[in-house]
Amino acid sequence: MADALLGPAEIRELAARLGVTPTKKLGQNFVHDPNTVRRIVAAAGLTGDDVALEVGPGLGSLTLGLLPVAAHVHAVEIDPVLAAALPVTVGERADAARLTVHPADALRITAAELDPAPTMLVANLPYNVAVPVVLHLLAGLPTLRGGLVMVQKEVADRLVAGPGSKVYGVPSVKLAWYAHARPAGRVPPAVFWPVPNVDSGLVAFTGREPPADVDRRAVFAVVDAAFAQRRKTLRAALNGWAGGADNAEKALVTAGINPQARGESLTVEQFAAIAAAGIHHGYGGKLSGTREEVDR
Incomplete structure (x- = not known):
């Protein structure tokens, strides 16, 4: 697994070859630190039977970390250049047979498009759509048993906040409808390219039955x-x-x-x-x- 992961040099070389310049519009900050990828994969706690759903795989850093530990990986990528390049990158370093790339908007993806059905959401989510994506997927994919997402630290704090907290609000309550959430660590800006001006946070969640029999x-x-x-x-x-x-x-x-x-x-x-x-x-x-x- 160590040899398969992408480091800073590989990330920059791959981006240059594809003519990719990270954009703020798509919230693109690519992880280039293999140890961070290993940490995310370990914290996700996937089993060999899990089907992972990754949103915004970018150049493939986390994808390469997920493939050895999941039965299958669905990667949903809105950037057509990155979506087309991902199977090639994976094919050079891992078993691409267990990867399905979906050139699509994660806010529009449906259960019918994902076969086999995903059981875990594991993703480095673009900061600008993190909460909408998580709630959309939990609403539309009942097979998800849990997940681990990396989001802006401020968003992570909101998602895991409980009643009485100053940052408790709409995201906190709506995520609680679907799952039990907990903080799973902080991620420094230096592991990304380009370097964001904020820290990131890991949020782990475990699905649960709705807390009440109400629509x-x-x-x-x-x-x-x-x-x-x-x-x-x-x-x-x-x-x-x-x-x-x-x-x-x-x-x-x-x-x-x-x-x-x-x-x-x-x-x-x-x-x-x-x-x-x-x-x-x-x-x-x-x-x-x-x-x-x-x-x-």
Whole structure:
């Protein structure tokens, strides 16, 4: 495995050969440190039966680390030049038979396009779409049992935050609907090319059954409303969702929630209870505006 991984010289040579210049628009920062790749793969805890889903493989650093330990690797790459080059790079260094490259936008990929079905998401995610990608994949790929993603440290902190934290918000609650998440370490800027101006963080998560028997969209509508005006009490913040502050208070009381509480103090189970109470009282059912991918 050590000989197969890409180092700084190989990354730059490959990029030059392909005429690739990393772009901020696509959030491209390529990992060039083999030890970081080994650390990510080890922390992911894949078994030989796992099918890994990688988003934004870039030049193939992490892909080459995943192939020896997974039964199959799906690599979803939006850049057509990188997508075309990846099988060639892998073929020179590893078994390309267990790799499927999808030249696609990860925000549009569906379960029907991924065969065999992925069981683990392991990715160095572009900073600008990290939260939308994670939530989209968890919503659309029920076969995922967990994963490990590398994201901007600030985003990592949000994803793993619990109630009462200053950075607890929409991403925290929505990820908690699908999985138990925990911090899995910090990654310094120096292991990337080009070097970003922020640290990165590893987030590990393990899938779980939904915490309540309530429509996910209904719950997420409450979450969006609660954090759209996070400094307001829930009675005020849920005014629009419920069609009036009195209706909001009625739903909150039914759910056993203090109307004067704020969204940042509630668990995902409590948000689900509010959604259920709203449905019981006949409001809070306008789901078209729910944005599962919103990162606030």
